[in-house]
Amino acid sequence: xxxxxxxxxxxxxxxxxxxxxxxxxxxxxxxxxxxxxxxxxxxxxxxxxxxxxxxxxxxxxxxxxxxxxxxxxxxxxxxxxxxxxxxxxxxxxxxxxxxxxxxxxxxxxxxxxxxxxxxxxxxxxxxxxxxxxxxxxxxxxx
Amino acid sequence: xxxxxxxxxxxxxxxxxxxxxxxxxxxxxxxxxxxxxxxxxxxxxxxxxxxxxxxxxxxxxxxxxxxxxxxxxxxxxxxxxxxxxxxxxxxxxxxxxx
Numbered sequence: 001x002x003x004x005x006x007x008x009x010x011x012x013x014x015x016x017x018x019x020x021x022x023x024x025x026x027x028x029x030x031x032x033x034x035x036x037x038x039x040x041x042x043x044x045x046x047x048x049x050x051x052x053x054x055x056x057x058x059x060x061x062x063x064x065x066x067x068x069x070x071x072x073x074x075x076x077x078x079x080x081x082x083x084x085x086x087x088x089x090x091x092x093x094x095x096x097x098x099x100x101x102x103x104x105x106x107x108x109x110x111x112x113x114x115x116x117x118x119x120x121x122x123x124x125x126x127x128x129x130x131x132x133x134x135x136x137x138x139x140x141x142x
Numbered sequence: 143x144x145x146x147x148x149x150x151x152x153x154x155x156x157x158x159x160x161x162x163x164x165x166x167x168x169x170x171x172x173x174x175x176x177x178x179x180x181x182x183x184x185x186x187x188x189x190x191x192x193x194x195x196x197x198x199x200x201x202x203x204x205x206x207x208x209x210x211x212x213x214x215x216x217x218x219x220x221x222x223x224x225x226x227x228x229x230x231x232x233x234x235x236x237x238x239x240x
Contacts, residue, residue, distance in 0.1 A: 040230075
């Protein structure tokens with residue numbers, strides 16, 4: 001196995017887990033996290049996993065509509081996740097109480113529609129812990 | 143092991159006391175979002191209270207300063223989001239204050 005220290009990028013290429021706790025509508029934090037994620041990828045770092053928790057799960061809503069002169073943060077997250085093939089998890093217990101459901105959760109709870117972008121999966125806190133243990137850095141945005 | 147403190151809320155006496163209680167020598171501070179209002183207490187020509195953090199390495203997120211009409215004053219260091227990422231890479235741990 002090649003040690004990270006043996007690679008030319010070792011000095012600066014790090015693995016990040018980002019924890020996003022804020023809804024896109026209620027504070028600036030979701031946008032700060034989005035800008036941070038974009039920049040760290042541009043700088044050659046890696047995102048181990050995005051984890052949306054609490055009100056942060058609303059960043060995965062594909063039913064959000066914004067005025068034309070404002071950024072649609074959930075759509076921007078979706079585009080970033082798709083373009084970079086990122087792992088993105090939405091906390092299940094935070095999500096279902098806020099109406100963020102994928103096909104499996106909609107079926108389980110007998111709901112007529114889904115609302116979660118397919119680029120994110122609905123999962124549990126264990127996936128946050130796992131990602132943190134595989135990361136060099138964990139940053140929280142709230 | 144030093145930390146990067148990410149301060150996203152405007153200063154209050156309670157938050158200043160909490161910061162003072164946990165910040166170690168060698169820690170680095172970055173003020174983002176409403177946290178950039180710390181520029182008024184720490185760096186203004188006539189600070190509203192005695193500076194507490196100026197002896198530490200402090201940075202302010204440039205776009206958040208601009209969005210709030212706060213000038214970069216003498217002694218203040220402003221960074222963009224890439225600079226924020228670079229600080230997070232330099233320090234082994236981070237603490238978010240929000």
